[in-house]
Amino acid sequence: MSRFTAHPTALVETDRVGEGTRIWAFAHVMPGAVVGPDCNIGDHAFIESGAVLGRGVTIKNGVMVWKGVHLADYVFAGPGAVFTNDLRPRSARLPALRAQEYAEADWLVETWVEEGASIGANATILAGVRVGAYAMIGAGSVVTKDVAPFTLVVGSPARPRGRVNAEGRVLRAQGDRWLDPASGKSYRFVSDRPEECT
Amino acid sequence: MSRFTAHPTALVETDRVGEGTRIWAFAHVMPGAVVGPDCNIGDHAFIESGAVLGRGVTIKNGVMVWKGVHLADYVFAGPGAVFTNDLRPRSARLPALRAQEYAEADWLVETWVEEGASIGANATILAGVRVGAYAMIGAGSVVTKDVAPFTLVVGSPARPRGRVNAEGRVLRAQGDRWLDPASGKSYRFVSDRPEECT
Amino acid sequence: MSRFTAHPTALVETDRVGEGTRIWAFAHVMPGAVVGPDCNIGDHAFIESGAVLGRGVTIKNGVMVWKGVHLADYVFAGPGAVFTNDLRPRSARLPALRAQEYAEADWLVETWVEEGASIGANATILAGVRVGAYAMIGAGSVVTKDVAPFTLVVGSPARPRGRVNAEGRVLRAQGDRWLDPASGKSYRFVSDRPEECT
Numbered sequence: 001m002s003r004f005t006a007h008p009t010a011l012v013e014t015d016r017v018g019e020g021t022r023i024w025a026f027a028h029v030m031p032g033a034v035v036g037p038d039c040n041i042g043d044h045a046f047i048e049s050g051a052v053l054g055r056g057v058t059i060k061n062g063v064m065v066w067k068g069v070h071l072a073d074y075v076f077a078g079p080g081a082v083f084t085n086d087l088r089p090r091s092a093r094l095p096a097l098r099a100q101e102y103a104e105a106d107w108l109v110e111t112w113v114e115e116g117a118s119i120g121a122n123a124t125i126l127a128g129v130r131v132g133a134y135a136m137i138g139a140g141s142v143v144t145k146d147v148a149p150f151t152l153v154v155g156s157p158a159r160p161r162g163r164v165n166a167e168g169r170v171l172r173a174q175g176d177r178w179l180d181p182a183s184g185k186s187y188r189f190v191s192d193r194p195e196e197c198t
Numbered sequence: 199m200s201r202f203t204a205h206p207t208a209l210v211e212t213d214r215v216g217e218g219t220r221i222w223a224f225a226h227v228m229p230g231a232v233v234g235p236d237c238n239i240g241d242h243a244f245i246e247s248g249a250v251l252g253r254g255v256t257i258k259n260g261v262m263v264w265k266g267v268h269l270a271d272y273v274f275a276g277p278g279a280v281f282t283n284d285l286r287p288r289s290a291r292l293p294a295l296r297a298q299e300y301a302e303a304d305w306l307v308e309t310w311v312e313e314g315a316s317i318g319a320n321a322t323i324l325a326g327v328r329v330g331a332y333a334m335i336g337a338g339s340v341v342t343k344d345v346a347p348f349t350l351v352v353g354s355p356a357r358p359r360g361r362v363n364a365e366g367r368v369l370r371a372q373g374d375r376w377l378d379p380a381s382g383k384s385y386r387f388v389s390d391r392p393e394e395c396t
Numbered sequence: 397m398s399r400f401t402a403h404p405t406a407l408v409e410t411d412r413v414g415e416g417t418r419i420w421a422f423a424h425v426m427p428g429a430v431v432g433p434d435c436n437i438g439d440h441a442f443i444e445s446g447a448v449l450g451r452g453v454t455i456k457n458g459v460m461v462w463k464g465v466h467l468a469d470y471v472f473a474g475p476g477a478v479f480t481n482d483l484r485p486r487s488a489r490l491p492a493l494r495a496q497e498y499a500e501a502d503w504l505v506e507t508w509v510e511e512g513a514s515i516g517a518n519a520t521i522l523a524g525v526r527v528g529a530y531a532m533i534g535a536g537s538v539v540t541k542d543v544a545p546f547t548l549v550v551g552s553p554a555r556p557r558g559r560v561n562a563e564g565r566v567l568r569a570q571g572d573r574w575l576d577p578a579s580g581k582s583y584r585f586v587s588d589r590p591e592e593c594t
Contacts, residue, residue, distance in 0.1 A: 009407070011207070011223055025407055025424050026440070028223050028241050038489050043424050043442050044224070044458075046241050046259050056489030061442050061460050062242075064259050064277050076487040079460050080478040080520075082278040082320040084337055088366030089316050091274040093236050093254030096364055118485050122478040122520040122538075124278075124320040124338030139480055140520030140538030140552060142320075142338030142354075156338060156354045156538075156552045166492055168484030209405070209421055226421050226439050242422070244439050244457050260440075262457050262475050280476040280518040282535055286564030287514050289472040291434050291452030294562055322476075322518040322536030340518075340536030340552075354536060354552045 014047075018055065033065075036073070060121070068110040068127070075113050078121035078139065085109055085127045114149065116166060123158075132192070136164045149192045165194055212245075216253065231263075234271070258319070266308040266325070273311050276319035276337065283307055283325045312347065314364060321356075330390070334362045347390045363392055410443075414451065429461075432469070456517070464506040464523070471509050474517035474535065481505055481523045510545070512562060519554075528588065532560045545588045561590055 004021040006012050011028040018037025025043045029035060032049035039053055042061035047053070050067030057071050060079040065071065068085040077083075086107045090097055109127035113119065117131045120139035131137065135147045138154030138161075147153050152161045152170060163171045163178055165187065171178035177197060178187045187194035202219040204210050209226040216235025223241045227233060230247035237251055240259035245251070248265030255269050258277040263269065266283040275281075284305045288295055307325035311317065315329045318337035329335065333345045336352030336359075345351050350359045350368060361369045361376055363385065369376035375395060376385045385392035400417040402408050407424040414433025421439045425431060428445035435449055438457035443449070446463030453467050456475040461467065464481040473479075482503045486493055505523035509515065513527045516535035527533065531543045534550030534557075543549050548557045548566060559567045559574055561583065567574035573593060574583045583590035 026224050026242070026422050040489065044242055044260075044422070044440055056487055056491075058487040058489060062260060062278075062440075062458060066277075074487045074490045076485050078480065078485055079462075080278065080320075080458075080476065082337070084276065084319045088334070088362075088368075089274050089276055089318070090314065090364075090366045091254055091256040091272045091316075093238065093256060094272045094314060094364070095254075116486065116490060118487075120485065121480045122320070122476075122518070126337055136484070139478070139522055164484075166486075166490070168486045224422050224440070242440055242458075260458060260476075264475075278476065278518075280535070282474065282517045286532070286560075286566075287472050287474055287516065288512065288562075288564045289452055289454040289470040289514075291436065291454060292470045292512060292562070293452075320518070324535055 014049075024061075042079070054115075068108050070110065070112045072113060072115040072117075072133075074116045076118040077113075078119055078123065080122040081119045082122075082124050083111060083127075084125065085111065087127050117147075118168060134164065134166050136168055150189070150194055163189070163194070212247075222259075240277070252313075266306050268308065268310045270311060270313045270315075270331075272314045274316040275311075276317055276321065278320040279317045280320075280322050281309060281325075282323065283309065285325050315345075316366060332362065332364050334366055348387070348392055361387070361392070410445075420457075438475070450511075464504050466506065466508045468509060468511040468513075468529075470512045472514040473509075474515055474519065476518040477515045478518075478520050479507060479523075480521065481507065483523050513543075514564060530560065530562050532564055546585070546590055559585070559590070 004017045006023040007025040009025045010023045013031040014033045017035045020037050021039040023041045027045040029047040030049040033047045034052045036055040039057045041059045044062045045059050046064040048066045051065040053071045054073035056074045058076045062080050063077045066085040069083045113131040114133040116134040119137045122140050123137045124142045126144050130146045132149030134150045136152045141158040142156040144157040152164050169180045186197045202215045204221040205223040207223045208221045211229040212231045215233045219237040221239045225243040227245040228247040231245045232250045234253040237255045239257045242260045243257050244262040246264045249263040251269045252271035254272045256274045260278050261275045264283040267281045311329040312331040314332040317335045320338050321335045322340045324342045328344045330347030332348045334350045339356040340354040342355040350362050367378045384395045400413045402419040403421040405421045406419045409427040410429045413431045417435040419437045423441040425443040426445040429443045430448045432451040435453045437455045440458045441455050442460040444462045447461040449467045450469035452470045454472045458476050459473045462481040465479045509527040510529040512530040515533045518536050519533045520538045522540045526542045528545030530546045532548045537554040538552040540553040548560050565576045582593045
């Protein structure tokens with residue numbers, strides 16, 4: 001058993017929580033969920049059996065992470081962000097569906113959020129999308145398609161608005177380079193990843 | 199008293215919960231709420247006094263169902279979906295309003311979700327709308343108008359995008375018929391409801 | 397210590413809660429938060445250290461109020477409304493950022509909601525905006541810019557749609573006056589505030 005910290009009101013039912021992780025009030029981590037080390041799981045969050053969180057993931061308050069949702073290292077999920085794992089949800093109790101459809105579990109659609117990506121507050125992530133590394137999803141956005149790495153998307157449905165660096169700053173195009181006005185750093189993009197120009 | 203199941207941390211204050219219903223962690227069902235049999239009420243959900251849920255309703259985590267919201271049999275409310283019951287909300291503590299307006303309770307506007315309809319994750323349902331039977335509200339949508347039965351709506355504000363069947367599959371128009379490409383079934387719509395063609 | 401009411405399951409860790417305030421089930425008010433008198437804080441709400449709430453504020457269920465968010469007297473925050481305080485969120489555990497950026501706390505961007513304003517259900521408020529007095533934010537909207545007093549905004553991103561009065565009713569332009577069709581009252585706007593015409 002690793003050494004993690006949980007608030008007395010939190011329910012932690014998995015034995016796979018990494019060292020240094022903190023779990024806050026009224027949060028619920030179900031049996032079989034996998035939570036890496038050094039994560040932070042806010043109040044009223046819910047991590048379902050079958051969810052997988054890497055190292056250093058930040059789950060803000062009220063976020064629910066379902067079976068089939070994979071969050072890589074250092075992902076940030078803002079407050080009230082909502083993941084999904086079903087593209088045609090119906091009450092599993094509907095008589096026509098109970099035997100047939102939900103039993104087969106063919107409804108489960110997996111979602112992948114790659115290293116360092118940020119999901120803005122109250123954003124909605126449709127099942128089946130892949131959010132690329134260090135992408136930034138604007139608050140309140142509805143993500144219906146894959147998001148390229150180091151890309152900012154906003155809106156309903158979310159559309160690309162520019163490129164960001166690992167620090168989350170929006171870059172300005174300058175010829176074939178990309179400038180971070182705050183730091184003065186300049187980048188070239190190689191295979192969708194920024195390389196700092198020296 | 200019917201036999202239902204509640205997590206030890208759940209607060210169930212009504213005596214009108216149907217048999218076979220399950221209520222999960224940190225959920226709160228208030229006095230006077232009516233919950234039918236065979237429902238599933240997720241973690242952190244809230245069912246207010248005056249809310250009415252039929253049979254086999256699925257309430258995913260964090261959903262709040264207010265007084266004046268009526269959910270018919272087999273409705274699905276996705277995670278973080280938000281209902282409302284007031285079209286011009288103000289703090290009831292505002293001195294100008296305290297005596298006058300909120301006391302009269304003329305602010306309450308009822309919402310109806312009909313049999314088998316699905317409210318997508320993180321969708322917002324404006325007070326006063328009627329969501330037709332087996333309609334499908336896309337995740338993250340904001341519903342400001344009535345939704346016809348067996349209709350998919352998406353966006354902010356939500357607009358119709360097509361027809362769905364009871365299984366939640368989007369149908370393709372073929373002359374005067376509608377095809378479910380997954381099952382090969384073909385339908386005619388009679389009074390807004392699909393009838394399978396034999 | 398003032399006399400306020402808290403549900404037995406609520407966690408109230410600040411000693412700055414005003415008289416007459418009520419705090420409901422599974423809510424969490426952190427040390428150092430400031431909550432005025434006569435407030436109402438719903439189930440599953442979260443008030444962070446550094447948040448400031450005035451008198452008579454209504455916080456509906458599931459709302460999170462962060463450090464840097466200032467809610468003036470009689471503000472209404474609808475169910476599931478989400479505030480933010482960071483415009484380029486990243487996991488604070490990201491090695492590149494841990495020392496440098498989050499330590500400096502230069503990421504905190506303050507938000508101000510002025511007297512009597514209403515934030516609709518499931519709306520998202522971007523960090524740094526100012527919502528004017530008695531403004532009305534439509535349910536499900538995403539607010540990315542300042543909102544003028546007594547103004548209704550809706551959509552993603554939210555755009556102005558009209559003027560409202562303190563009661564939250566949408567006004568109709570009549571020459572240089574503004575009419576509330578429900579009450580028959582007529583207003584002139586002086587410095588963005590309605591003055592009733594006698």
